[in-house]
Amino acid sequence: MLEKIDMGGIINWYPGHMRKTKNELAKLLKSVDVVLEMRDARIPISSVNHDLEGLLYNKKRILIFNKTSLADSKITKKWHSIFKKSESPFLFIDALNKIDLPKILPLARSMMQQKWSSFRCKGIYPPPLKLMIVGIPNVGKSSLINRLSNRKAAQIGPNPGVTKHNDWIKLDKNVELLDTPGILWPRIENYEIGLRLTITGAIKDSIVxxxxxxxxxxxxxxxxxxxxxxxxxxxxxxxxxxxxxxxxxxxxxxxxxxxxxxxxxxxxxxxxxxxxxxxxxxxxxxxxxxxxx
Ligand SMILES: Nc1nc2c(ncn2[C@@H]2O[C@H](COP(=O)(O)OP(=O)(O)O)[C@@H](O)[C@H]2O)c(=O)[nH]1
Ligand SMILES: [Mg+2]
Incomplete structure (x- = not known):
């Protein structure tokens, strides 16, 4: 892919707030029902944060591939059939162009049915659905929250690092969603993955x-x-x-x-x-x- 150009190098870009966020996520996850793990549809594999796997592996999770309108549609189709074979529920969406957003909450609710029925059996009204959105910087987490809540609940921006805090946002009386700052992993050893993350906006251009x-x-x-x-x-x-x-x-x-x-x-x-x-x-x-x- 890269012809004969020397692209060697390791990218170290792990600002202090990312480490802090990761530690806070670990604590907050206990009160979360379903994690929306957002990836970029143009780099569905390069945007996986393996560093978070240890935290997320036993949580209910939906993979959300955002910015589909920027991805090559033929390649997206191929990814679609590949992910269909895996067990993880997933959606290809576009927060900006409002593609397939109404599918997210029903999918999350469907994953809670069993737990909620056991609540109802005990005569308890199920508590609000608690969602957490995680992903690399600039992938569109805050944009999705704003679309789902129909207001400017979360701050968005074209550069990585706009969301600095973990914020709970009420979507309606039955759903709460936690916006989180984007996190990468401490050492990006595969330089081409680093380039893909940079060209799509997760890493500042000046780093590469x-x-x-x-x-x-x-x-x-x-x-x-x-x-x-x-x-x-x-x-x-x-x-x-x-x-x-x-x-x-x-x-x-x-x-x-x-x-x-x-x-x-x-x-x-x-x-x-x-x-x-x-x-x-x-x-x-x-x-x-x-x-x-
Ligand atoms: N084309 C396109 N751009 C998007 C989409 N979602 C977000 N963006 C843009 O990506 C940038 C980062 O969005 P933001 O929501 O702040 O990302 P966050 O850092 O993950 O919270 C902004 O310039 C958004 O307008 C999308 O689905 N399609
Ligand atoms: Mg944000």
Whole structure:
């Protein structure tokens, strides 16, 4: 996937609040009925936080793959059939475009039926359903809460690290949902996973650097969407044979990313490419591919 470019390295980005959150989650989980584990539909495997497995393994859990409208729909279909074979309940949703959101609460309630019937047998009215949403930073946890509660109950933002506290939010008189800050794991040893997490927004660009990130993106776009790339930046078809490092120079020239004296402003071109991709101008893209993972 990465051609012959050296992308080696380990990503260490584990701000103090992530460690604190993990410790707090462990305590809060006791009062939670169902965990909504949110992952990014473009990286359904790379966005798994294995560091949380020890905490979550015996909890009722729904896997929520968010940002489906940004993922390649053919690849999402393949992931769908793969996850169907596993035992975990899951949903592919889009919080921003309100895709399949009404399925979440009925699914969570259906997982509580047995426990609630035993309450009713004892003549006790079941307590409100308590949900907790967990996941990597910027995956859309707060956006989903706002959609489900029909108000701006949770703070959202385009950069990782917006939610800093664990907040209980009442969805209605029978459901409470806990928003949590995004957490990663202390050492991301697989550098390509680190790149996927960064390109999709869980890790700050500055940790990896826009240079490596844009080269990574161009490697993929060249392979998966060459026509779109060529057309969008008015390149030539033959440019698609160029190594990504040369291709970004071409894009810089085409887009007028130049400094005084006509010198190419590479960082500007890199930021432009990333912005174009993230605003959806370069099409839908999935980074975890079932056959490759
Ligand atoms: N396209 C798209 N963007 C989303 C979706 N959900 C969230 N976002 C965007 O992703 C960014 C992070 O969202 P936020 O809810 O703050 O993520 P959190 O850090 O997990 O709470 C914001 O810019 C949202 O607008 C989605 O389903 N689709
Ligand atoms: Mg948040």
């Amino acid at each position: 650097g826009t240079s490596k990130l844009s080269i990574y993106l161009l490697c993929i776009l060249k392979k998966v969407e060459p026509k779109k790339l060529e057309k969008f930046y008015q390149l030539d078809l033959s440019d698609m044979d160029l190594p990504p490092a040369n291709l970004i120079n071409k894009i810089a020239k085409k887009r007028g990313c130049l400094k005084k004296g006509g010198i190419i402003d590479l960082p500007r071109a890199e930021r432009l490419l990333l912005k174009d991709f993230r605003s959806g101008k370069l099409g839908r893209l999935s980074f975890d591919i079932p056959e490759i993972i």
